[in-house]
Amino acid sequence: MDTTANATGPVTDPTTAETGLATRKAAPGRAGRWNVLKNGRVAFPLSVLIILALVTIAAPLVAPYSPTQLLGAPLQEPGRSHWLGTDDFGRDVLSRLIYAGRVSLGVAAGSVALATIAGVTLGLIAGFARGMLDMIIMRAMDILLSFPTIVLAIAMVAFLGPSIRNLIIIIGVIYTPRFVRIVYGSTLQVSEAEYVQASRVIGSSDARILRTAILPNVMAPILVQVSLSLGLAILVESGLSFLGLGAQPPTPTWGNMISNARPFMEMFPHLLISPSVVIGMTILMLNTLGDGLRDALDPRLKGSR
Amino acid sequence: MTTRTRSPFSRSMSRRSLVGGGAATAAGSILIPKASASPRISFPRSQREQDGEPKSGGTLIYGLSTDPSNFEPHFSTGAASTSVKMMCYSTLLTYDADNQLIGDLAEEFGWVDDTTYQVKVRQGVTFHDGSDLTVDDVIFSLNRIRDPETAATNAPFYQEVTEIAAGDDNTVNITFNKPYAAFPHILANANNYIVSQAWIESGVDPMTEMMGTGPFIFVERVPGVSITLEKNPNYFIEGLPYLDGITFQPMPDDTTRMTALRSGTVDFVDYVPYTQMSIIENDPNFQFMSDSVSGFGWIGFNHEMDIVSDQNVRLAIAHGMNRETMVQTAFSGYGAPITGGLVPEGMLGHAPDLEGTFTGDYEHAKSLLDTAGYNPLELPMLSTSTYTVISRPAEAAQAELNQANINLDLELQEWLTFRQSVADGTHPIHAWGTAFNYPDPDFLYQYLHSSGTSAKWFRFANDELDALMEEGRFSSDESLRDEIYQEAQALAAEIVPWVYTIRRTQGEAMASYVKGYVHTEAWIPIFQREIWLDK
């Protein structure tokens, strides 16, 4: 979508590859940005997510059993010795769920980090430098976006192998174009703002302009997109697991726990419920965080709070 | 000990066939009845007798586990495709409800001498386009299979054929270099259909169309949606088929397919996933017919790679798995352990003495590792995510071998990538599974003889096994073959070219009103032609 930013078009929802365009009257002050954390809609989901991340990181300390050890009694209902029951191999579901968090969150974080870094770099270059570089980068992103994800995923898994590191690369590559577009749009917008033009006129170097004027303004939509993309990345990983392209057994991920639970859905629903609830809640928190960040960081809406 | 008669049209007799007298069936072949149905097939023979008189009419809706990629009669495109192709095409021989060879397009069949096999082509059979089936068509079909340009799946089995020619009185003689006892099974094989010479030569595309002598006529195919067949009114078996037609609906997703059966959307499904076997078995509205014999899993090695080239390591792996536990873990009990030789009970060459060789002795495995100098051992193992019947035993093996200090890093690739990797020998160990090509111990040739496809992937060769495999294949003496294959399996258990893991239960499920079907151990779905609907 190449519609330029002068529209009073509202902030479009970045969950589906839209450029996040917000007209800004002025760059928010630095102090103001940290106030974001005091906002309830940001603080609450953020805290939940941090706790979740800590629990999964501390998996070896927290989980009651090993995630891969067969404990002899498959398909047990939740009970005293296994709070969430056991799976079809006789492994403790709760322990697997906690360890799976490491992989799912790790893959999501890694891939989104990759996409962010690549996206910001490419988007800034394209938006700031314009000209040939702009065209090449944006057209390349268009090509990547028009490529069906499935083909990319299968081809890359077949080529690179289905390791976790490669999953991060694959999902990162898939999400890069979205970040590029957001950054590009914001960069375009900001660089046309008066104060930036003024900076140029007085001779500020490009690097300084990038650093002081553009980057801070681009941060907000990026942050929003990051939190939303984290949720999407978790979903993509679960989809890839469903299609058999995900992490290797016996490594648990939330996604492959769900897809492995599917054949047993009718007789042993507990296998499906726990990872679904956890994924759902995590993504819920991520989306709430994204919404909260967007509402909090967008100065136009500040007045209404 | 069995004795082999030399009369022209006797079939090879298995050891089971000692019991009972002879009773002639139609068309002159001597049928030796079984004492009882094989205990390993979960299908009550008495049920068929209770079902009563077949009713004609109705269309069977069949939920198929894979959408056949193409209809080429001489390519193997998977078991699901066979369910379709076998209804339009016929083979010379097929199997009866007791897994014995009977004639289909062949009226009579047998060895005329050690190296010449003869079939007498049935008269009065017509193709769906009305033309007559002739001896020329049979010869054309078999030669088409032999032609390297066809790249037919069964071509390797015809390697020793020197000539295929018409004989007197509507017979075809197939002459070999050496005797080849298992050959009749090839003629019953799913990729050995007889096609019309005129039809093929007229330039049709046999990948997208079917025209044969089978009980059903191909009407149309909508990819991903349906394959429609209708009754062949001129089928050469009087009275068959009872159905007006069969509509195959591809449903690759296991859960979707089983839900379709259980909600009544389809009448019949193939390939029941083990997770649903108990549900179907315990539901009086459905029937489940299966065997736990033919499908088996194995662990293969690349013998050119370090560590696994050491026999002690391979033995450690063979001993480090408790197969009983694996059947539970992998298939919730729907399978059978392989603790000795691969040839199952009841098949020629079964080695009862070998049973119980590999019971899952972790201590013994560890001591073997010590001898080899690799305790603990860590290795990458390749398998495929595409088929759970292959990946689950792999995971179960991984869990078992952990207890024997062997840690396998599992890498699951999707199907074609996996097959490429195995052919390229990228991993020292791979876990795979398949089923017997045909119910004769000669199927071991592919794995144990150095010229066999799988043996080449294993990069394995052993002169003694080569000699045994050749002797077994080219001998015509039943009792000798029995001894040879027992010896071969014993040797294989010692030198461990590959390790067998477990057998799986495989079968079809259908509504209770679907009658007449029998699941054969050879996985030849010929009994689909006898299905009738009791409603």
Add this chain to the structure above:
Amino acid sequence: MGAFITRRLLTLVVQMFFVAVLVFLMLRLVPGDPARGILGESATEEQVAEMRRQLGIDRPLIEQFVDWFGGVLTFDLGDSIISGRSVAGDVADRITNSLELIVVAVALSLIIAIPLGTLAAMRANRPTDLALSSFAMLGLSLPSFVTGTVLVLVFGLKLRWIPQSSFVAWSADPIAHMKLLILPGLTLGFANAAVILRMTRSSMLEVLRQDYVRTARAKGLSEKRVIAAHTLRNAINPVISIVGLEIATLLGGMVIVEQIFNWPGLSSLLMSGVLSRDYPVVQGVVLVIAVLTIVINVVVDILYAVLDPRIRLS
């Protein structure tokens, strides 16, 4: 406008070429041999080589590419090497099925989401809003194969309201066909509805604050008229672009839903093509999707401009 369209069309052609090259190379770099897949497990290496020769895939890459792309330029997408069927024919069939499902899904999601999103915006930050937003979140948070399977289990198996797996063509039985669209449409639509609901909510919130709305309210126009006349039209813009993009993404990305509901759409054709390394099929489908994506983008841009002349097209 004319210059705009021409420019975009040129870009389309160039992009198409690059997509073609990309997919062509990608397929050939991926390990796995279609010949081996066709011939089955016990194929000998000689047979595989012979089949490769027959399929023409042992020729130099440039030759294969020129051969194929030359055909593309004359609208001939070739034949599947696995099934022998015409790629263009199969694509045409499948795309109709996919588009149908997408249209139903989008329609369902719009019907559900726009009113609810409007409601949420009007009752912003109050309990109704919270409830609706949470419901929307749920749609975004669950993998489609979970929602789909649960829907099938509940409505298909337990309640037996709806048949759920065997595809019936429209021409064969329109009623049955339409019934079949409900569950997959809902599954696909659920996630979509969530997105659109939030979108509608945020853009409505946005617009509701605009001066001209306040003016309209001050003038005494009823709430309904205010909304209908002024806000909805503007709020629709982003929805259009979302929908447009969704269609393009979904065409190739509906694999899971197609698999669960056995819907013979374009995604499953693509997926099975990739898995069997059916080069002509994958190349053909990817090209078609790429072209459609670009075309849809252009259409959306035009619609955007038509609906809001304030937008400058550069």
